[in-house]
Amino acid sequence: MDYARPTELEEALGLLCTKRWTILAGGTDFYPALGAGPMKSDVLDINGLSALQGIHETETHIVFGARTSWSTVIDAPLPPAFDMLKRAAREVGSVQIQNTGTIAGNLCNASPAADGVPPLLALDADVELRSAEGVRHLPLSAFVLGNRETARTPEELLTAIHVPRASSRGASGFVKLGARRYLVISIAMAAARVVRDGERIAEAAISVGSCSAVAQRLSGLEAQLKGAMCADIRRAISDYDFPELSPIDDVRGTAAYRVEAAREIAVRALEQALDGMDCRGAAA
Numbered sequence: 001m002d003y004a005r006p007t008e009l010e011e012a013l014g015l016l017c018t019k020r021w022t023i024l025a026g027g028t029d030f031y032p033a034l035g036a037g038p039m040k041s042d043v044l045d046i047n048g049l050s051a052l053q054g055i056h057e058t059e060t061h062i063v064f065g066a067r068t069s070w071s072t073v074i075d076a077p078l079p080p081a082f083d084m085l086k087r088a089a090r091e092v093g094s095v096q097i098q099n100t101g102t103i104a105g106n107l108c109n110a111s112p113a114a115d116g117v118p119p120l121l122a123l124d125a126d127v128e129l130r131s132a133e134g135v136r137h138l139p140l141s142a143f144v145l146g147n148r149e150t151a152r153t154p155e156e157l158l159t160a161i162h163v164p165r166a167s168s169r170g171a172s173g174f175v176k177l178g179a180r181r182y183l184v185i186s187i188a189m190a191a192a193r194v195v196r197d198g199e200r201i202a203e204a205a206i207s208v209g210s211c212s213a214v215a216q217r218l219s220g221l222e223a224q225l226k227g228a229m230c231a232d233i234r235r236a237i238s239d240y241d242f243p244e245l246s247p248i249d250d251v252r253g254t255a256a257y258r259v260e261a262a263r264e265i266a267v268r269a270l271e272q273a274l275d276g277m278d279c280r281g282a283a284a
């Protein structure tokens with residue numbers, strides 16, 4: 001096997017043109033996946049690419065570098081709409097994992113139970129993919145294609161995640177259901193962002209993870225909640241049949257249980273978001 005640790009982005013992109021590499025970022029999924037066996041693939045270690053680290057703002061977006069750790073996300077001074085992402089970051093394993101694991105690694109690993117995907121979906125995030133040929137952007141919903149499957153080509157590197165400023169309004173919540181309180185793979189999780197107009201919901205973005213091969217935005221429920229009274233969210237969700245979800249039966253829960261769990265935690269995530277707003281309910 002070959003191992004490379006470039007320090008410049010162009011060097012890394014050049015190497016990606018030469019052969020098929022396994023990209024190593026935080027390594028919190030990479031090393032456990034090896035088990036007791038030897039490393040067999042060629043490894044491109046991007047931990048020397050300081051340009052891919054940190055969070056910055058442009059006129060139109062809030063941008064997360066691919067190597068940004070979950071601890072950095074937790075500590076960053078972000079608007080209340082990102083509270084759901086911070087809550088999800090606190091659920092990514094132990095503090096040691098949060099210090100090392102990266103936001104892009106979580107997306108590229110493409111687990112149905114990836115904690116970072118639902119909040120980023122509710123923030124309308126897109127991913128920046130670079131190659132020696134140029135750069136392209138994909139909505140996160142078009143990037144994660146299935147269980148451990150993404151739209152990244154072998155010549156590309158995910159270099160950043162972009163969140164539109166328009167999606168940074170309002171407040172947000174995140175609820176994860178597992179078999180125990182800490183260090184657990186989720187049975188279901190929900191992220192919700194709400195913009196409020198007085199006592200009514202002006203805008204809602206809701207996504208659910210671990211209930212399909214890919215986390216899903218609940219577009220039907222979002223449309224149903226627009227204009228609804230904030231006090232009526234539980235009643236509105238009680239009648240929703242969650243057509244976007246396709247849960248499975250596994251050791252963590254049955255498909256039927258997951259749908260009912262999604263119903264309850266979606267309500268709780270919305271209530272969290274509403275509680276995060278000021279007492280006047282003004283849009284952030």
